[in-house]
Amino acid sequence: xxxxxxxxxxxxxxxxxxxxxxxxxxxxxxxxxxxxxxxxxxxxxxxxxxxxxxxxxxxxxxxxxxxxxxxxxxxxxxxxxxxxxxxxxxxxxxxxxxxxxxxxxxxxxxxxxxxxxxxxxxxxxxxxxxxxxxxxxxxxxxxxxxxxxxxxxxxxxxxxxxxxxxxxxxxxxxxxxxxxxxxxxxxxxxxxxxxxxxxxxxxxxxxxxxxxxxxxxxxxxxxxxxxxxxxxxxxxxxxxxxxxxxxxxxxxxxxxxxxxxxxxxxxxxxxxxxxxxxxxxxxxxxxxxxxxxxxxxxxxxxxxxxxxxxxxxxxxxxxxxxxxxxxxxxxxxxxxxxxxxxxxxxxxxxxxxxxxxxxxxxxxxxxxxxxxxxxxxxxxxxxxxxxxxxxxxxxxxxxxxxxxxxxxxxxxxxxxxxxxxxxxxxxxxxxxx
Amino acid sequence: xxxxxxxxxxxxxxxxxxxxxxxxxxxxxxxxxxxxxxxxxxxxxxxxxxxxxxxxxxxxxxxxxxxxxxxxxxxxxxxxxxxxxxxxxxxxxxxxxxxxxxxxxxxxxxxxxxxxxxxxxxxxxxxxxxxxxxxxxxxxxxxxxxxxxxxxxxxxxxxxxxxxxxxxxxxxxxxxxxxxxxxxxxxxxxxxxxxxxx
Numbered sequence: 001x002x003x004x005x006x007x008x009x010x011x012x013x014x015x016x017x018x019x020x021x022x023x024x025x026x027x028x029x030x031x032x033x034x035x036x037x038x039x040x041x042x043x044x045x046x047x048x049x050x051x052x053x054x055x056x057x058x059x060x061x062x063x064x065x066x067x068x069x070x071x072x073x074x075x076x077x078x079x080x081x082x083x084x085x086x087x088x089x090x091x092x093x094x095x096x097x098x099x100x101x102x103x104x105x106x107x108x109x110x111x112x113x114x115x116x117x118x119x120x121x122x123x124x125x126x127x128x129x130x131x132x133x134x135x136x137x138x139x140x141x142x143x144x145x146x147x148x149x150x151x152x153x154x155x156x157x158x159x160x161x162x163x164x165x166x167x168x169x170x171x172x173x174x175x176x177x178x179x180x181x182x183x184x185x186x187x188x189x190x191x192x193x194x195x196x197x198x199x200x201x202x203x204x205x206x207x208x209x210x211x212x213x214x215x216x217x218x219x220x221x222x223x224x225x226x227x228x229x230x231x232x233x234x235x236x237x238x239x240x241x242x243x244x245x246x247x248x249x250x251x252x253x254x255x256x257x258x259x260x261x262x263x264x265x266x267x268x269x270x271x272x273x274x275x276x277x278x279x280x281x282x283x284x285x286x287x288x289x290x291x292x293x294x295x296x297x298x299x300x301x302x303x304x305x306x307x308x309x310x311x312x313x314x315x316x317x318x319x320x321x322x323x324x325x326x327x328x329x330x331x332x333x334x335x336x337x338x339x340x341x342x343x344x345x346x347x348x349x350x351x352x353x354x355x356x357x358x359x360x361x362x363x364x365x366x367x368x369x370x371x372x373x374x375x376x377x378x379x380x381x382x383x384x385x386x387x388x389x390x391x392x393x394x395x396x397x398x399x400x401x402x403x404x405x406x407x408x409x410x411x412x413x414x415x416x417x418x419x420x421x422x423x424x425x426x427x428x429x430x431x432x433x
Numbered sequence: 434x435x436x437x438x439x440x441x442x443x444x445x446x447x448x449x450x451x452x453x454x455x456x457x458x459x460x461x462x463x464x465x466x467x468x469x470x471x472x473x474x475x476x477x478x479x480x481x482x483x484x485x486x487x488x489x490x491x492x493x494x495x496x497x498x499x500x501x502x503x504x505x506x507x508x509x510x511x512x513x514x515x516x517x518x519x520x521x522x523x524x525x526x527x528x529x530x531x532x533x534x535x536x537x538x539x540x541x542x543x544x545x546x547x548x549x550x551x552x553x554x555x556x557x558x559x560x561x562x563x564x565x566x567x568x569x570x571x572x573x574x575x576x577x578x579x580x581x582x583x584x585x586x587x588x589x590x591x592x593x594x595x596x597x598x599x600x601x602x603x604x605x606x607x608x609x610x611x612x613x614x615x616x617x618x619x620x621x622x623x624x625x626x627x628x629x630x631x
Contacts, residue, residue, distance in 0.1 A: 055548065055568035061514075102514045102605060104547075110512065110607050113476055119602075150474050150607055231567050 030220065032250040032275045035419050039067040041218050041246035042261060042274050045189040045226045046303035046400050047362045050103045052160055052183045054232065059104045062226035062241060064191055066093040070126050071116060072221050075194035076101065077201055078159070080177035081186045082318060083306025083361040085201040086162045087155075090134065090194065092116055093222075095125030107159055107185055109151035134197035162312075163187050171312035178318060178360055188303060188362045191241070193219040203265045203309040208272040211248045218246035218273050228404070228414065235406045239414035242400055246273040252424050259398065259423035264308040264390045276423050277305070279383050281401040283417035285331075285367035286375040298367040299404040301414065302358040304382060305397050307389025321386035323359030327395075330379040330431045331371030338379075338431055341370050358382060364404065380417070381430055396423040463497075463615045464508065465490055472609045475513060478599045485598045490613045492526075494590040497617035502586040506554035506614035507533055507577070507595065515604025516570055517544030519597060523613070525584055526591025535578040536600040537562055546570020552614065553577045589615055
């Protein structure tokens, strides 16, 4: 790791102080309900893959950064691609600190060890403090935080089975994810600013209390980045963790009945105070043809609100709210010609079955599945009303979309799709409207 | 623990086949795996403090029975997201130390690769710094940072230790397994004067 000389640190600190005295507003202008990229109380890693057979296959890392000078606690929860929580860990992040979590290591039992006692606070950070309810570890170095030497073999087996669509003994030999026929663990991660250590999930009662007074806090201090790594193809793609701000005063996030990010887990009471994601997205894609610099083409990373607490299910069939359809997926070519998915009339032949391009809570889907064109952009209105979803009575379902483009062996990138509307908006764009 | 004494049988077969009459010294290797502490977390270095993890390897008294000790090598199987941070030391039962894996310059920045699955021995052509981008970043046979021959050729019997430390903040991992490789010389006396028919 690179360590800056102290003189550099002193210069940087001096520069920050100088900026602080001259700048009108050193803080990013955050706005609830706009999905802006600012420090937030919740971060979403929308989709991860961990190849359990091949370490050089798809892998994922993420980094949590504390933008505040004050220390904070980040509570990370792993979820399967059907929205079942499987594992939670607490990460202590000092003021201006950052912590990397390598999911390849986590699925091998290595949990990040962090603690207020590990090292002294930096020059621009307030002193480290003990965190409530964090058990004392055997090592003084990690006192005040859970610091398991490693996960037990049973815990590792559970994580691996739960995220690959296999039966897990910890789930009563039931399944909790779609079986894709490979040994790649899939899912997503939420990271909540927290007041105290807990092994609980956001689905648990008391996890959210209005005003940030539960396990989760409303401190808008976190940001981060995740990286999808495929060493076999010599390519990586990095993207920001999705920022979801909290506010106990903004009507969007404090009014009972509002469709907040965790609405399905708090009975749509807005007790989580988290702003929602979007519902309608535009995304550039490049598959083949003149612009075919991307091989193997554009992948659409799509996350969709589970909508209510999901638990393990009998293996062999997915829960009733899967597969999930959508209001509309339209592909435009470079000459402004649209084609709406599943809209071709095959009469007199029978209509083919619908295309469930984004059937799960989280997935990555080749753009070729939803567009016959070589390049252009996609209009993704992912609203739908799956059974059981608390906040979708209005026909809206929050989602997040990103576009992953890469050229194996050369470069890769993942960029967020363009946000067109959120669940608080009356107008939900569709083609022709 | 995997015993490679079978190699000496192979050597004998070769000698029989060639009807060689020259005295030979076979040098089979005995791999003695971790007997305590594996797998073990390698705590990340935080600030001025680092924590070491120590794993044990119990070497039996008869490891070179019928022969003489020729030297040592070490095998490491480590899961780690920044292997350039690592320092590893072999400690003999008589508390002699040899640092066979030294952290790389720039606080490990010279190798940000993942995982080690390699044998460390004196005189190998490949150095630790030649780590790659695939996993494991360090594999095959790697030159020991310090000479393992400094451990001498006294009795190897007893409990050996391998100490691992993470010397830079960032990066995480565990030692999955480790092995001490004991090389022994066995004189093939029956061939000292060729086939003895009388």
